[in-house]
Amino acid sequence: MTDHLAEAAPAGISSNAAAARSARYRAHSAVTDPGAHAELLRGVGAGFDALHRTVELLVDHYRATPGGVGAEQFDDIDRRWVASQLDALVERQPGPLDAPRAPEARLGGCCRDHSVLAVAILREHGVPARTRLGFAGYFAPGYHHDHVVGERWDDPTGRWVRFDPELDPAEYPFAVDDLPRGDAAGFRTAAEAWQAYRAGLTDLADHGVGPDTPYAGPAFVHGYLIADLAHRQRCEVLLWDGWGAMAAPGDELSAAQLELADLLAELTVAADAGDEGAEARLDELWSSDPRVRPERYVETWSPTGRIGRTDLECRTTEWRTEG
Known part of the structure; x- marks a missing residue:
């Protein structure tokens, strides 16, 4: 793939900085590394239609699938590593990932898994890509469901193109492969949602898992704001991981937590707009501040009912409570 960053980088992003950013997200993270299954990812096309078709064939949403998912698929939701997900998929049905599958041959998962798999495919094709956490206003009128989408770097235009691999283009009145920005009825990053809250535009009661x-x-x-930084930094945690300054849902936020959230939101929104100074500051916070970086361990509160401590280096979870 030929880079066009020198002539296409938007204002505020130097060609060198854009090239470095592109290279950073072209490489697999520990999470998206497919291990022995790289050839399977290369067998899937990198265009949006191929990504959408494939991830919909591979993953059934553990909450949204009519009739639910099987017991084995329900346990899949804690498979955070793409290599582990592919191990299970290959064991249940060898062969190409974009071939039709019976429900029992699929994974149980959620939006995070659709998007992480899409990003893994893109990275395997050498396309810079990353996942983003926020809230989608297009699933139910009047509610912003927690959601994970993907972004791919587009060399010719020098920008991140945001896409939702779960969505069928024929079913939505907007471009699902290039999601509109700044629309409250569309996808808001956690940072954008937080700033709307601090501006008094919402109390965030309608931003969550569901009414x-x-x-x-x-x-x-607040927790999603920190987790979005992790995903932006190529640490694609589960939606039910917790660490550092994260509060439990319903907790009263301290002054220090509010101050940190305001800073992260400001920097994230600025970085998304192309501010390299804000991008560098996010990198600095990630590398040095234990309030936002999970380091080796995270606490995992799985929807299966299990509670445990996950070792991100050893790729193991010690479950203290079984569901």
Whole structure:
């Protein structure tokens, strides 16, 4: 793939900085590394239609699939590593990833897994890509569901193109492969949602897992703001991991937590707009601040009912409570 960054980088991003950013996200993270299954990822096309078709064939959403998922698929939701996900998929049905599959041959997962698999495919094809956490206003009127989407770097235009691999283009009145920005009814990053809250535009009661759950509000969005930084830094944690300054849903946020969230939101929004100084500051916080970086261990509160401590280096979880 030929880079066009020198002539296409947007204002505020030097060609050298854009090239470095591109290279950084072209490489696999520990999470998206397919291990022995790289050839399977290379067998899937890198265009949006191929990504959408493939991830929809591979992953059934553990909450949204009509009738639910099987017991084995339900346990899949804690398979954070793409190599582990591919191990299970190959064991259940060898062959190309974009071939039709019976439900029992698929993975149980969620939006995070659709997007992480899409990003893994793109990176295997040499396309810089990353996952982003936020809230989608296009699933249910009046509610912003927690959601994970992908971004791919587009060399000719020198920008990140945001896409939702779960969405069928024929079913939505907007470009699902180039999601519109700044629309409250579309996808908001956690940083954008936080800034809307601090500006008094929302109380965030309608930003969460769903109106039928207690997982919503400022403390919930606060956690997603930190987790979005992790995903931006190529540490694609599960949505139910916790560490550092994260609050439990429903907690009253301290002054220090509010100050940190305000800083992260400001820097993330600025970095998304092309501010390399903000990008560098996010890198600095990630490398030095244990409030935002999980280091080796995270606490994992799985929807299966299990609670444990995950060792990100050894790729193991010690479950203290079984579901």
